[in-house]
Amino acid sequence: MGATGSKLEKALGDQFPEGERYFGLENFGNTCYCNSVLQALYFCVPFREHLLDYYANNKNVGEAEENLLTCLADLFNQISSSRRKTGVIAPKRFVQRVKKQNELFRSYMHQDAHEFLNFLLNELVDILEKEANDAKDSPETPLQLEKIENGPANPQVNVVQNESLITWVHESFQGILTNETRCLRCETVTARDETFFDLSVDIEQNSSITSCLKNFSSMETLNAEDKFFCDKCCSLQEAQKRMKIKKPPNVLVIHLKRFKYIEQLGRHKKLTYRVTFPIELKLSNTVENADSEYSLFAIVVHVGSGPNHGHYVSLVKSHNHWLLFDDENVDRYDESTVQTFFGSAQEYSSNTEHGYILFYENLTSWN
Template sequence: MSSFFGKRKSQHAATPALGTTPAKNPNAPVPTPLERMLMNAGPIRNDGSDKFFGMENFGNTCYCNSILQCLYYSVPFRDNVLSYPRRSNPESVAQAQANAPARVPPTSQANGNAKKPQGPSSARNAGTPPNQQQKPEDKDSPEYKKKQALITGPILNMSYENSADYEMPEDLFTSLKDLFEAVVVNQSRSGVISPSRFLETLRKGNEMFRSAMHQDAHEFLNLLLNTVLESVETQDRKLIAQQKADAASSESEDTDIAKVESGTVSFPSVLPVPTASPNKWLSDLFEGTLTSETRCLTCENVSQRDEPFLDLSVDLEQHSSVTACLRRFSEEEMLCERNKFHCDNCGGLQEAEKRMKIKRLPKILALHLKRFKYTEDLQRLQKLFHKVVYPYHLRLFNTTDDAEDPDRLYELYAIVVHIGGGPYHGHYVAVIKTQDRGWLLFDDEMVEPVDRSFVLNFFGDQAGLACAYVLFYQETTIEAIRQEQRNEGKARMSQDVTNGLGVMPKHSNEMNRVPTISPITSLTMPGEAAQYAALDHAATAPQLKTNGHVETPSSPHLAAIRPTSPIVQSKKEKAKEEKVRKEEEKARKAAEKQFEKQAEKERVENEKQRRKDLANKLQDAHKRQEAELRAALEASKASKADEDRRNALERAETYSPTSSSPSGLDRFKRSKSLRFGSLTKKDKPRSNPSDENVSEPPSDSVPSINPNESETQKEKEKKNRFSIRKKSFGKLT
């Protein structure tokens, strides 16, 4: 533990009380990182979200401290624990704290878990000189920080129980509720909790936690959640029974009063007595449903069995990820040989395929990584140091085929880390993401802020034997993730701008600078480096001779620019070299200027060509649009001419001299000017002769004057069946 977390540097010596003004002398204690973080935190809220208390270790209780911290910073769980069955009165909490027994330090515990006192009186330091007894302590070590946290305080003495305030028997749930309420009611933002009463209640009802051996944090989590669930259900049944008894007594009293007043016999009410429904808040948060599907390979019959779970345990593989482990968790497993399945349909043992799937997803997913595996060779448990990558955000693909919300998105908010080489010894710490202060490291009494990248140090491949053991994921949304990323990006950008003032311009200039070798530099470069001096003239295009060969650039020969002794070199030679250098510099600048001018010219021509192409495209689009518009107008005119001809034909048929003059109402019904479409299949004249006696024939069954003209007209109407125009009613009489 010390080798891993001792690398994290912290600038503090002795921790002062939170909120105190530091002394002005140079030997004044420097605030801890947590205290610096909380100095400008604003007013204290009454929900406990801005409280950061460590927990005292009583020898081997780090497993309990890490799990309790993770559950406290699970906001919905903490709120439900505080409000069930009701919130305690702050006065009753203060009174219970005032009447609590005195705190017993762990050094004087009699349970075998006591820490050895440090100092000259220990057996290790006995007989040594005084100057060698006291060694200077490392102020960056976790042990020193934990001592300073206990010295600074405040220490919440949780040696009392307050279950009578909410009328429940004392158990693990009431002790947990007392612990949460003590933190919320306290006026300090940081300190140390001494959960002695909670540990006493835990050991009283569970024998396996009474020993001084190293305990399993996952077993404690499973026990605690099941105990809380049983306590809540028992309290609900008690409240329901009490409500039924009260309702029955009140009903009997009302019946007796009614008998006395009326003197008649009254019957009991048929309506059921309203009772309170059992509370399901813990089931809604942590409980999910697993479905075991077994398919018989003989009769293809599929049997399902559902079972609830409060935490999900997955096997590990080397160099894998949490997603891969979950995919393997839901893979099909063959049941054969000794593990055959008893099929009810076949009536015997048959080979089958078994698969585990998640039917209902919980809101808070406690994912247990099976780091401890029993090996038959060693006949004991062994820790697996497999590299298993866990993400910040998780979706349970391939495990939730029939779930209600298979694409639910989870966010990592807490990790329980085991540090040690085996399951029988080690240490537990918790890394938790808080609402307002980001990620924090909870190591018993010590609480320190850490960076977001610190969370990814526990895949199992890092030095220090620290591995993630239990992962806590809570449901989230894409919008919440994007908002958090925006906030982190703004903070990172402001930090980069603040830290990089005066560095960014220099960096950009260095990036834009072209690495060239000047003649002065080439004079001092020995060997092959001087040959690159001719590259200074590459920007000037050499002239072609008449025979097509390239003329040699007008640069001095390599032998002429070789360094000579300062004694032999005269003033005339120096002036000549300076003149050559100036001419070369002038030629280089002229070449650069010509190159820039040529580049600008090409850029202007490209822009002109681009604009010309864009104008041509726009012109083609306009021409195509005008052609389509003309075609539409011509089609509209042709349709209008057809409509006029059809109307003329209808008027001719209506005023035909051979037909009897119908009455006004019949003429109105027989006119086709009220219709907006052409003939349909339903409007065709009936071929049955008996239909002639019908008093109201169809409106479209008007006989045509000329058969050929009628057939031509029908064909035109069939072509314009889907043309819709408003008919003219002006000429009807």
């Protein structure tokens, strides 16, 4: 990316952030789903810093077993420690490890970026927890561990189950939902907490992220065959159910459900709906007596007309600059162009670039 890199450096000029690196990632045959997510994670600065600390603390460990965490740490270190400000890096070792770990990603077919993100974060957690458990009896272990609450699984969210430790992955991405059910006969409210790494929300034409989140937390009536078993009434009763964010995460990841199974077609179809998402997002009524303010810093964009083919790119905000990462290519973008990824107001449109995964940082929680 010599010419492209020089072009980017020239475009930023004196505004090029000191110590920052902007590198494209080589595509190894439909690995754009991986590259786009990696760029979003790299510019999640607290996550990146934790990963680089992990690399620094483990790089001299003799014959440590290679895993997805060590490969990712090595890749991030290659980028951050490069003498050059721009360029292209081939994440070959990391991609090979992904394919070795999960057969879903072994083919050269188009893969889903959200599935990959979900797999990656949970795999990193598993590795960190195993290392923590192995080192638990050692007084020299650097990990600080805390107890966390567990909750039942919910199909609307990606739930971290059977956790007993908080890792720095949890610190970055984990939030807590409360599932409240009110019996309409005795008015008893049953509340269950559950953890999540990202929220998957249904979308509608000409809507907004705010309305999508309101619908996610809207009241649902359970009746007929869906009645709720009330422990106090000891019987099935009509009830009202809702989901609320009890503890917002430091990084709020919102997955827009753009791929829907259409029974008449017998296949999944991409929803090109126009869904607006603001740069600054405020979550109200999520935590008692508190509002959470978020700022958008990364968007994974799906380019194409269907779920089984297409391309992924990522738009990232770094030091008040917006950059488009398209595999090997990195270009500067104007903030006003973010709205081009909202979607299409009409069902048929020549624009096929749609926001798919949104990354917001909590402005009120980072220390």
